[in-house]
Amino acid sequence: MRSVARQFVLSGDDGADPGRVLKLPGSEFAVSDASRSVTLRRLWLDTFDWRLYHSGLTLEQVTRGGAADLVLTGRDGTVLAADRMSPPRGGGRARARWPGRLDTLPLGPLRDHLGPVVGVRALLPVARAVSVVREARVLNSDEKTVARITVDRMSVTFPAAGTGPTRVAVTALRGYQPQALRVADLLAAVPGVSPGGQPGVEAALMAAGQRPGGYTGKVDVRLSPRMPAPVAMAAVMTALFDTLLANVNGTVRDLDTEFLHDLRVAVRRTRSALKLTGDVLPGGMAARFRPEFKWLGDLTTPTRDLDVYLLGYPEMAAGLVAATPGELQPFHDHLERSRAAAHRQLTRGLRSARFARLGREWPQALAVAATTVTRPPAGRLAAGRIGRAHRRVLRDGGAIGPASPPESLHELRKRCKELRYLLEFFGSLYDPGEHWRAVRELKALQDCLGEFQDTQVQHEEIRVFAAQMLEQRTAPAATLLAMGEIAAGLAARQQRARGEFADRFREFASPAGQSRFRALTGASAA
Amino acid sequence: MKIFATYNIKGGVGKTATAVNLAYLAAQDGYRVLLWDLDAQGAATFLFRVRPRVKGGGKALIRGTRSIDGAIKATDFEHLDLLPSDFTYRNLDLVLDAAKKPARRLGSLLAPLSGEYDVVFLDCPPGISLLSESVLNAADTLLVPLIPTTLSVRTLDQLTDFIGALNGSRPAILAFFSMLDRRKRLHREICEQLPAQRADVAATAIPAVSLIEQMSVRRAPVTAFAPRSMAARRYAELWAEARECSGLPQRSGSSSIPKMPSTPPSTAGPAAASPGIRGARKARASSSSARARLAPRQ
Numbered sequence: 116m117r118s119v120a121r122q123f124v125l126s127g128d129d130g131a132d133p134g135r136v137l138k139l140p141g142s143e144f145a146v147s148d149a150s151r152s153v154t155l156r157r158l159w160l161d162t163f164d165w166r167l168y169h170s171g172l173t174l175e176q177v178t179r180g181g182a183a184d185l186v187l188t189g190r191d192g193t194v195l196a197a198d199r200m201s202p203p204r205g206g207g208r209a210r211a212r213w214p215g216r217l218d219t220l221p222l223g224p225l226r227d228h229l230g231p232v233v234g235v236r237a238l239l240p241v242a243r244a245v246s247v248v249r250e251a252r253v254l255n256s257d258e259k260t261v262a263r264i265t266v267d268r269m270s271v272t273f274p275a276a277g278t279g280p281t282r283v284a285v286t287a288l289r290g291y292q293p294q295a296l297r298v299a300d301l302l303a304a305v306p307g308v309s310p311g312g313q314p315g316v317e318a319a320l321m322a323a324g325q326r327p328g329g330y331t332g333k334v335d336v337r338l339s340p341r342m343p344a345p346v347a348m349a350a351v352m353t354a355l356f357d358t359l360l361a362n363v364n365g366t367v368r369d370l371d372t373e374f375l376h377d378l379r380v381a382v383r384r385t386r387s388a389l390k391l392t393g394d395v396l397p398g399g400m401a402a403r404f405r406p407e408f409k410w411l412g413d414l415t416t417p418t419r420d421l422d423v424y425l426l427g428y429p430e431m432a433a434g435l436v437a438a439t440p441g442e443l444q445p446f447h448d449h450l451e452r453s454r455a456a457a458h459r460q461l462t463r464g465l466r467s468a469r470f471a472r473l474g475r476e477w478p479q480a481l482a483v484a485a486t487t488v489t490r491p492p493a494g495r496l497a498a499g500r501i502g503r504a505h506r507r508v509l510r511d512g513g514a515i516g517p518a519s520p521p522e523s524l525h526e527l528r529k530r531c532k533e534l535r536y537l538l539e540f541f542g543s544l545y546d547p548g549e550h551w552r553a554v555r556e557l558k559a560l561q562d563c564l565g566e567f568q569d570t571q572v573q574h575e576e577i578r579v580f581a582a583q584m585l586e587q588r589t590a591p592a593a594t595l596l597a598m599g600e601i602a603a604g605l606a607a608r609q610q611r612a613r614g615e616f617a618d619r620f621r622e623f624a625s626p627a628g629q630s631r632f633r634a635l636t637g638a639s640a641a
Numbered sequence: 642m643k644i645f646a647t648y649n650i651k652g653g654v655g656k657t658a659t660a661v662n663l664a665y666l667a668a669q670d671g672y673r674v675l676l677w678d679l680d681a682q683g684a685a686t687f688l689f690r691v692r693p694r695v696k697g698g699g700k701a702l703i704r705g706t707r708s709i710d711g712a713i714k715a716t717d718f719e720h721l722d723l724l725p726s727d728f729t730y731r732n733l734d735l736v737l738d739a740a741k742k743p744a745r746r747l748g749s750l751l752a753p754l755s756g757e758y759d760v761v762f763l764d765c766p767p768g769i770s771l772l773s774e775s776v777l778n779a780a781d782t783l784l785v786p787l788i789p790t791t792l793s794v795r796t797l798d799q800l801t802d803f804i805g806a807l808n809g810s811r812p813a814i815l816a817f818f819s820m821l822d823r824r825k826r827l828h829r830e831i832c833e834q835l836p837a838q839r840a841d842v843a844a845t846a847i848p849a850v851s852l853i854e855q856m857s858v859r860r861a862p863v864t865a866f867a868p869r870s871m872a873a874r875r876y877a878e879l880w881a882e883a884r885e886c887s888g889l890p891q892r893s894g895s896s897s898i899p900k901m902p903s904t905p906p907s908t909a910g911p912a913a914a915s916p917g918i919r920g921a922r923k924a925r926a927s928s929s930s931a932r933a934r935l936a937p938r939q
Contacts, residue, residue: 197720199671224673224759252717258860259690260717289722290714 121299122192123308125266125281136283136308137251137264142301144261144294148251155179155246157269159316160213162236163365163374165328170232173314176200176213185220187228192286192314196225214239214370235426237371241327242319243273253298261294262287264302269319277322283308330361332377334384334539340494344395347493349484351540352388355381356477367462372422375461379415382408387536391500397487400480407473414464421454424573431601438597445594446601449584497541498636504534505632512560512620521571524616528564531557549635556628563619567612574605642755643887644748645762646780646812650796652767655786655819657684658853658863660764662876663784663883665862668721670880672759672889675713675722677751679733679776680766683726689716690860691725698729702750703736709750718865722758730766737771744771744809748779760889769803777804780812782887786819786847789831801841815886817879818846845878 125136137148156178161167167174171190176183183200198221212219214237220226246269253262263286271277285302287295302308313321320327336354338347359381365374386408393401428447432440464470491499508530515523535557542550581598584590590598622628645663647656657680664676678685683693691714701707713722737743751761765776777783785800787793797816804811816839822828836842847853852863852872859866864873884891 197671224756257690257692288715290712 121285121296121303122311122313123283123285123302124311125283125307126309136266136302136305137249139253139298139301140305142298143256144298144301145254145258146251146264147254147260148249152247152249153179155248157242157244157246157315157319158213158240159242159319160238161241161316161327162233163239163362163370164236164330164332164377166232166234166236167229168316168327172228172232173316174229174238175315185225187225188314192284196223196228198223198225214368216371235371236373237365239370240273242271242316242323244269244271244315244319244322246270253294255294260288261291262298264298267315269315269322271319271322273323274320274325275323277324279318279322282318332358332380334542336540336543338493338541338543340492340497340544342493343488344392344491344493344496345397345484345487345489347496348388348392348395348540349481349487352385353478353481353485355385355388356481359385360474363465367465369458372426375415375419375422379412379419382412382415383532384536384539386412387533388540391504391533391537392496392540395489395491395496396484397480400484404473404477404480407469407477410469411464411473414461417457418454418461420572420576421450421457423569424576425450425454431604434604435597435600438593438600442591442593443597443601445584445589445591446580446598449580449587449589453580453583493541494544497537497544501534501537501541501632502636504530504537505636508534509624509629512624515616515620521567524564524567524613525571528561528568531561531564535561545635549631553631553635556623556631560619560623563612563615567609567616570605570609570612574602574609577602577605642751642758643760643782643889644751644780645760645782645784645883645887646765646776647762647784647786648765648773648776648780648800649785649787650767650769650800651788651793654788654793655847655853656767657688657764658856659784659786659819659847659876659879660762661685661688661856662862662864662873663880664721664760664762665718665864666877666880667760667762667884668718669864670891671720673720673757674760674762675724675754675758676716676762676764677724678726678764679730679772680726680764681728681731681733682766683728684857685764686723686726688856688860688862689723691716691723693726693728695725695727695729698727699733700729700736703733703740703746705750709754717861734771737775744774744778747772747775751779774807777807777812778809782883783812783814784883785814785816787816787842788820789818789825789828789835789846791827791831794831794835797841813886814841815843815883816841817843817882820849821846822849843879843882845875845882847875847879848872 123136137146139146158176158178160174160176172195173188174185175188176185178184184197185200186197187195189195216235216237217226217229217233220229246267248268249266251264251266252260253264255261265284265286267282267284269279269282271279283302285295285299303310317327334351334354336350338350342350359378362374362378362381365371366378386405389396389401389405389408393405425447428450432443432447435443508527511523511527511530515527535554538550538554538557577598581590581595584594645660647660647663649656657678660676664674668674676685676689678693686693695702695707695712697707702709702712709724713724715721716723737746740746742749747763754761763776763780765773783804785797787797801814804814818828818832818835821832832846836844848871850870850872852867852870856863856866863870864876867873
């Protein structure tokens, strides 16, 4: 196992002569310099939302000659897992193609490491470079390698062309860390060598004029309480529209299900913003765009519903008691077919003239709102709207009893979502700790309501699917019975969620919870 | 994690050369490999240029007062680490004798490394001792080098009986001929006949060639410094047989050594006399009683 002991960059005139640093003058070590450089093609992968980067991991595919290795390293450069991606001699599995999902990787430690972090997201190329690398082995008196020095001259080709400084890394071998640190000390004393350097992906992106971790699905805007309300809401909705647009390509290419999820959430948040704060926007703006975002939201619903079904399918199939997973397979095939048809419909919508018009006109409207300096200030708007939404959740939730129809819980769920979105829009106005506690309490209630509604929707849908499959003559009796078992399981889950609602709501509506919300909104109004 | 042990009651039969080369080939295949040099002579440690010293000695490792993790050294080869020998290993029997459940001690020491390594090779000293019993308990597959003589075959029978009488889990046995001298008729005859007759003898035989002896001069596996040599190809074939015997799943990467067609050990008998890997497997499959005895542990 190797780990990077220390990194350096070459500067000035010495940068042109990496051979100088490989001599380690005056040291007790010998250096075996591979005088020929090797050219490596390097490709860094991450999810669209930078899950690996945020977890301190780097996934790099290094191609040398015909062989490609996929290497996962930790924050300190330690190799955590690696896998050979080239096909074995004499044929075999083809090399993975990127973008690709995790299930395209062979089973093994690398996939085991990546699974919990990457989840359902696809791995996408985030940077490409060609490195000319010269590696030297540092030997002790037994001519045993105790450390490696690599000099890396990297030319970035994606996302933009660029060249970074020559990077030098001292890599420790397991059991020889003290020797590697000694080598690093010797290297640091060589003129023109300065400590520093970042992981390869960061260096590549920096050379290309970019930074990693740029995307987030969260509402990431900085507001101030005195900012005019239209300006604040324009900032929020501009950020939401950026998120929406960022996810269109991945949704159309169907890279993974989370592109559509994030796109859909951005649409829902925009619709809530228009509904709950549209009155502060310039005249007619909300009325003009609300139908457009409703159309867009409706366009995404069938595909997302089927995604939810398919994502939960393995668990559903594994939970069968009377039926076998094999008997459920025709249902899975039906879901796949329906999902493919729904996605085609969605793609048509996202390539339509109506969506293109929205893409042109909505930013123009937002630009007008961003220059509209009218009262109230953002702080007062936030306090007023959050307070109102909170009172409404308390009122509607308090009216729900054991005999209330399911629709009353669905309505309450919508109100909770509105409150949650408002908290997210105006999050930057509040103390982070108090804001987090308010969101946490609301989230617990939302989870319960979400489970109740999702299971009901899925329960209703599975009956529709069964009818469709019967009509298409693709449903053997055993499959219908298995689907019946799934439906029974969904009904049981719904009942459990219904049973838990009273406790969850009581916690949310407790005097302590209410005072937390009052303190929060009072603070922002000030 | 699969544990292989190179073992024989006799010394000087090629245990270390086998452990070193097969460990190297496994690492080349992309497995994460640890080689534990259990022999106080430290030949494997010497071949990888690592100093034969473990802090606290064998006693600290066996008693668990020092972690195995801290004693491991990287070799010069990717994916291949070494747990070095130490001169105190000559007393491992005594240390084991004082430990609780000595026969299971090595297995329990290696268990925490299962997330870190796919393959472990144990290079054992010769003899039958408490250490041997602990090795036999820990190993999934026992690789037994045999010099092709009648006495060696008798030794294999003794070893098989000894393992059969062990309590608890027992390793699968894969014996193979080592130090084969093709000029000797007896060597040729035994190498041709025995693999077809016995399920526990590999089709591959390792020749007695000076290149293997040069490992101690070059201080590297022959599979690394002469990968296209006949000796290296034989080790690659042996590794393929050992991997299959252990049930180790094949990796996507391939060995750096090209797989060449197996040449018969004798010029007198063509393919029929030397069944090669495929023929030997067929012969092994027909020996159902032996198969039952040698089934690898689950």
